[in-house]
Amino acid sequence: MEDEHLCVRCSCLGRTCCQWSEVYVTPGDVDRIAEHLERSDFYEYREPSDSDYAAQDDDPAWQHYVFQPDGMRRVLKRRHGGDCTMLGPSGCRLPWEVRPLVCRIYPYDYDEIGIKPQLLHGCPVHLLKPGQSLITLLDMNVDAARRWHRQLYEEIRLETTADVDRVDLRPAC
Numbered sequence: 329m330e331d332e333h334l335c336v337r338c339s340c341l342g343r344t345c346c347q348w349s350e351v352y353v354t355p356g357d358v359d360r361i362a363e364h365l366e367r368s369d370f371y372e373y374r375e376p377s378d379s380d381y382a383a384q385d386d387d388p389a390w391q392h393y394v395f396q397p398d399g400m401r402r403v404l405k406r407r408h409g410g411d412c413t414m415l416g417p418s419g420c421r422l423p424w425e426v427r428p429l430v431c432r433i434y435p436y437d438y439d440e441i442g443i444k445p446q447l448l449h450g451c452p453v454h455l456l457k458p459g460q461s462l463i464t465l466l467d468m469n470v471d472a473a474r475r476w477h478r479q480l481y482e483e484i485r486l487e488t489t490a491d492v493d494r495v496d497l498r499p500a501c
């Protein structure tokens with residue numbers, strides 16, 4: 329089974345990122361997914377249940393735009409047990425160009441400045457052979473991740489929750 333995609337091998341182990349992640353969706357994600365599904369009941373507003381999602385002190389733009397004053401943010405609904413409602417028997421049911429931007433970028437780590445050199449933890453790196461690259465096995469590349477990262481930070485600025493009293497963090501032109 330070594331020629332199976334790493335995500336397939338990961339799913340055989342139990343819980344993939346699609347089964348435990350809290351997926352924030354931008355206003356652009358919502359539009360794309362709603363158009364694809366022809367419904368808009370796939371998201372909700374929730375506080376992070378994992379404190380890692382709330383610890384955004386190193387990314388003030390994310391903190392400012394993504395989180396509402398009450399600490400909630402827009403996330404995909406999950407089934408009882410944690411599975412993302414977009415998860416089907418063969419993986420994500422959304423085409424790449426519709427999938428939430430944070431899903432497309434995972435497991436790259438990032439902040440507003442850009443993609444960080446180290447990856448997020450969560451993928452089963454113990455399945456890699458010596459010399460194998462996680463990013464290569466996931467069929468990802470950093471150029472695409474940078475493009476989606478730019479789009480992500482453009483789209484979080486479309487959030488309408490920012491009120492006039494909050495500090496404008498947009499970079500000066």
Ligand code: SF4
Nearest residue numbers: 335338344345450451
């Ligand atoms: S991206 Fe990583 S954690 Fe998610 S399914 Fe693939 S291998 Fe598993």
Ligand code: SF4
Nearest residue numbers: 346412414415420431
């Ligand atoms: S939208 Fe797709 S890729 Fe993202 S968590 Fe849900 S099933 Fe996984």
